[in-house]
Amino acid sequence: MTVSRESGKRPYIRYRGFTLVEMLVVMAIAALLIGGIVQLLTQFRRGFSKGEETGVALQEAGLFLAMLRNDLINAVPDRSLPPERRHESIRVTPTDISFSVYTGDRDRTARITYSYQPADARGSISRTIDGERPRILVNGRVASLTWELCTEPIFSSRPGSGTRCLWLDIQAHIGGQGKAGVKGRELLLTTKLFPVRLIRQLN
Amino acid sequence: MSGMNNIFMRLYRRALTLVEILVAVGLLSAVMIPVMLTFGAGSRGLTMSAEDLTTHTAALELVEQMMAAPFDLVPTGVFSHDRIRDGQTMSPTTPLQFHVSDVPDIERRMTVSEVSKNGVVRFKKIVVTVTMAGRDAKGSGRSVTVKTLLAKEN
Numbered sequence: 001m002t003v004s005r006e007s008g009k010r011p012y013i014r015y016r017g018f019t020l021v022e023m024l025v026v027m028a029i030a031a032l033l034i035g036g037i038v039q040l041l042t043q044f045r046r047g048f049s050k051g052e053e054t055g056v057a058l059q060e061a062g063l064f065l066a067m068l069r070n071d072l073i074n075a076v077p078d079r080s081l082p083p084e085r086r087h088e089s090i091r092v093t094p095t096d097i098s099f100s101v102y103t104g105d106r107d108r109t110a111r112i113t114y115s116y117q118p119a120d121a122r123g124s125i126s127r128t129i130d131g132e133r134p135r136i137l138v139n140g141r142v143a144s145l146t147w148e149l150c151t152e153p154i155f156s157s158r159p160g161s162g163t164r165c166l167w168l169d170i171q172a173h174i175g176g177q178g179k180a181g182v183k184g185r186e187l188l189l190t191t192k193l194f195p196v197r198l199i200r201q202l203n
Numbered sequence: 204m205s206g207m208n209n210i211f212m213r214l215y216r217r218a219l220t221l222v223e224i225l226v227a228v229g230l231l232s233a234v235m236i237p238v239m240l241t242f243g244a245g246s247r248g249l250t251m252s253a254e255d256l257t258t259h260t261a262a263l264e265l266v267e268q269m270m271a272a273p274f275d276l277v278p279t280g281v282f283s284h285d286r287i288r289d290g291q292t293m294s295p296t297t298p299l300q301f302h303v304s305d306v307p308d309i310e311r312r313m314t315v316s317e318v319s320k321n322g323v324v325r326f327k328k329i330v331v332t333v334t335m336a337g338r339d340a341k342g343s344g345r346s347v348t349v350k351t352l353l354a355k356e357n
Binding site for chain 1: 242253256260263
């Protein structure tokens with residue numbers, strides 16, 4: 001922009017347009033900036049979704065483990081079985097765990113069943129009490145799950161010999177499959193759960 | 204003439220000085236850096252939650268098997284990580300074996316001591332500490348300690 005003054009006339013302002021090169025440079029810089037910002041925001045959004053999936057998977061895995069641990073600690077012998085077979089009070093199949101627990105709020109024993117519905121990396125785990133409506137604990141996030149009931153006799157000359165130890169060996173891959181296209185961090189759950197009350201009552 | 208000066212003053216555009224640009228960039232950084240850090244903090248929080256779940260699970264696994272064992276067979280002493288192996292006998296004085304899962308990057312330690320009253324052992328105090336080793340050599344060092352008392356029932 002330039003200002004000109006000719007004799008006898010009012011000064012006027014002459015606007016000069018941008019050259020093509022200036023426009024191209026500005027557009028290139030703007031494109032770079034906008035592209036960078038868009039990429040940054042996309043990464044943030046993807047990271048947020050991934051984090052959300054991981055958080056939900058963690059929460060569900062923690063809930064499942066806590067409930068199963070609490071139920072197993074309170075498991076009691078199945079009175080319908082003869083005494084010599086009461087160590088079979090916990091029934092385990094590849095898709096189900098079933099046992100009786102004492103529930104203080106109901107003041108009686110109740111039958112608890114944990115069911116695993118396998119699917120292609122989107123399996124679910126639910127808990128049913130006394131045949132009521134199942135409550136889904138892990139929803140479509142189980143990549144794999146195996147549980148196995150192990151037992152070991154304890155022989156010793158000291159008090160406590162001849163007793164039997166039981167535990168449930170669990171291995172599960174949970175996480176990251178909740179939303180389509182978003183895969184969160186996969187969590188490996190591997191632990192052994194001990195039905196403390198049942199073991200004490202059996203022995 | 205003064206009118207001309209006003210026009211020139213209005214039209215005159217001074218470029219930004221280096222100090223002004225630095226101040227502007229500094230202010231922008233001060234605003235943006237905390238915003239950026241919140242994303243990293245969220246990720247770190249998730250990692251810490253996952254580590255907490257792993258260490259808690261490992262600690263409870265050890266505590267529960269000690270609680271399930273017959274009182275007289277529970278050995279006392281300090282058990283380092285190397286002694287707590289799956290299938291390994293807890294001590295020469297007991298037939299009990301450790302049953303622990305193979306969890307990577309954790310270290311287990313356990314102490315079992317007797318609590319006596321009037322010269323009679325009433326309880327055994329079990330303290331389990333599980334430390335999470337990090338992915339790098341430094342290690343996060345997060346640890347969980349679970350304590351319980353095992354009562355002699357008979």
